[in-house]
Amino acid sequence: MRRLDVKRVEDAVREMSIKANLFLGEDVKKAFEIAKERESSPVGKEIIKNLIKNAEIARNEEMPICQDTGMAVIFVEIGQEVQFFGGNITKAINEGVRRGYKDGYLRKSVVKDPLIRENTKDNTPAIIYYDIVEGDKVKITLAPKGFGSENMSKTKMLKPSDGVEGVIDFVLQTVEEAGPNPCPPIVVGVGIGGTIDKAAVLAKKALTRSIGTYNQKEHLRELEETLLKKINNLGIGPQGLGGNTTALAVHVEDFATHIAGLPVAVNINCHAARHEEVIL
Amino acid sequence: MIIKKISTPLTKEKVKELKAGDTVYISGTIYTGRDAAHQRLIKTLQNGEKLPFPVKDAVIYYVGPSPAKPGKPIGSAGPTTSYRMDDLTVPLLEQGLTGMIGKGLRSQKVIDGMKKNEAVYFAAIGGAAALIANAIKKAEVIAYEDLGTEAIRKLEVEDFPAIVVIDSQGNNLYETERKKYEVTEEEK
Numbered sequence: 001m002r003r004l005d006v007k008r009v010e011d012a013v014r015e016m017s018i019k020a021n022l023f024l025g026e027d028v029k030k031a032f033e034i035a036k037e038r039e040s041s042p043v044g045k046e047i048i049k050n051l052i053k054n055a056e057i058a059r060n061e062e063m064p065i066c067q068d069t070g071m072a073v074i075f076v077e078i079g080q081e082v083q084f085f086g087g088n089i090t091k092a093i094n095e096g097v098r099r100g101y102k103d104g105y106l107r108k109s110v111v112k113d114p115l116i117r118e119n120t121k122d123n124t125p126a127i128i129y130y131d132i133v134e135g136d137k138v139k140i141t142l143a144p145k146g147f148g149s150e151n152m153s154k155t156k157m158l159k160p161s162d163g164v165e166g167v168i169d170f171v172l173q174t175v176e177e178a179g180p181n182p183c184p185p186i187v188v189g190v191g192i193g194g195t196i197d198k199a200a201v202l203a204k205k206a207l208t209r210s211i212g213t214y215n216q217k218e219h220l221r222e223l224e225e226t227l228l229k230k231i232n233n234l235g236i237g238p239q240g241l242g243g244n245t246t247a248l249a250v251h252v253e254d255f256a257t258h259i260a261g262l263p264v265a266v267n268i269n270c271h272a273a274r275h276e277e278v279i280l
Numbered sequence: 281m282i283i284k285k286i287s288t289p290l291t292k293e294k295v296k297e298l299k300a301g302d303t304v305y306i307s308g309t310i311y312t313g314r315d316a317a318h319q320r321l322i323k324t325l326q327n328g329e330k331l332p333f334p335v336k337d338a339v340i341y342y343v344g345p346s347p348a349k350p351g352k353p354i355g356s357a358g359p360t361t362s363y364r365m366d367d368l369t370v371p372l373l374e375q376g377l378t379g380m381i382g383k384g385l386r387s388q389k390v391i392d393g394m395k396k397n398e399a400v401y402f403a404a405i406g407g408a409a410a411l412i413a414n415a416i417k418k419a420e421v422i423a424y425e426d427l428g429t430e431a432i433r434k435l436e437v438e439d440f441p442a443i444v445v446i447d448s449q450g451n452n453l454y455e456t457e458r459k460k461y462e463v464t465e466e467e468k
Binding site: 066121 | 349352
């Protein structure tokens with residue numbers, strides 16, 4: 001058994017909270033550069049240039065790329081040969097979020113009760129998903145999620161006979177209805193299969209993949225390409241002001257499902273597709 | 281692309297000059313307010329009480345900034361999505377509010393209210409929060425401090441960049457521009 005102090009997890013989460021919010025990922029930067037060349041709308045081109053400029057200012061002045069520094073969504077893969085000591089792992093992760101959002105001057109956007117709506121003032125609790133895997137390492141992925149885009153996300157239970165066409169129609173309809181609201185150019189996460197909750201988690205997890213990566217399954221990679229093309233043909237464009245860069249990428253993830261169902265979830269991310277990863 | 285420099289207060293005469301598609305740089309005083317602040321403003325009006333800032337000819341910015349670092353007036357401060365304020369907007373327009381800055385679609389009810397009361401809706405670039413923060417020279421919480429980031433702030437801005445997306449005649453850039461770039465099935 002490998003022993004791992006939860007304090008190391010806490011420190012890593014603190015650091016990732018700050019880094020993810022201040023520094024735009026290389027994958028997104030590269031996608032912006034490609035989009036800047038390809039965008040045919042002059043207004044759209046100007047907007048992409050401003051987004052690149054914004055990322056530079058954020059980096060130089062060490063301030064958040066976007067004021068909505070999100071709810072901290074964290075995926076943890078724990079090797080089954082790891083034994084934590086020094087405290088409770090969930091508490092340690094939340095403590096890392098609390099410290100990171102305070103020390104990084106990040107916005108605290110979490111209310112403790114969805115109906116009473118009193119701010120917790122430290123951006124906790126985080127949304128945490130644990131997976132037990134082989135080995136003796138711990139992989140933590142942190143993705144701050146803004147709600148301008150989260151609010152535009154949807155799930156739907158399709159019929160098995162709806163097939164891939166049904167999935168495509170639902171994704172397009174979701175993106176179309178979202179229009180300018182989620183800050184396009186967007187990244188679209190699609191989860192197919194499992195149960196309604198599993199599909200939603202898959203769609204979220206798909207957003208933590210770097211732009212430029214593709215699903216390993218041939219038919220899903222094709223679906224990603226088809227969806228990206230169709231979405232960019234909608235004309236929504238950067239900020240919804242017209243253009244051919246509505247999405248930077250579409251990431252699809254799937255899971256086995258029941259003979260009677262075809263659950264689909266679409267999770268939309270704004271252009272600040274933030275995600276950080278660490279292996280302890 | 282027409283570029284216009286405007287300053288607050290945003291009188292109805294100035295509003296009439298602004299057309300959908302204009303790029304504007306706004307200078308002067310503007311006020312912040314988003315979800316929770318709007319609910320309180322509307323409650324204040326319903327109770328027949330006085331609003332915490334002069335709303336006539338004012339511009340309201342839908343924003344919840346990140347905390348200011350020491351020595352800075354404000355943290356990152358990009359626009360939040362406007363539709364969440366739609367049900368709470370018309371009463372403010374009736375009180376003389378002439379400008380709103382946010383991002384994304386507005387309801388027909390708001391657009392009708394804008395036409396009737398001569399107001400304009402600007403979009404700032406969603407997510408360009410560090411860039412926009414550079415245009416904010418001063419910030420002061422003037423109401424609802426307990427709401428934290430959602431408190432109402434009085435901002436002094438200089439050349440705040442925005443685009444007129446819906447003008448006082450109801451011309452809507454979100455509708456007109458998208459059609460130009462849409463690729464239909466026949467065109468493929």
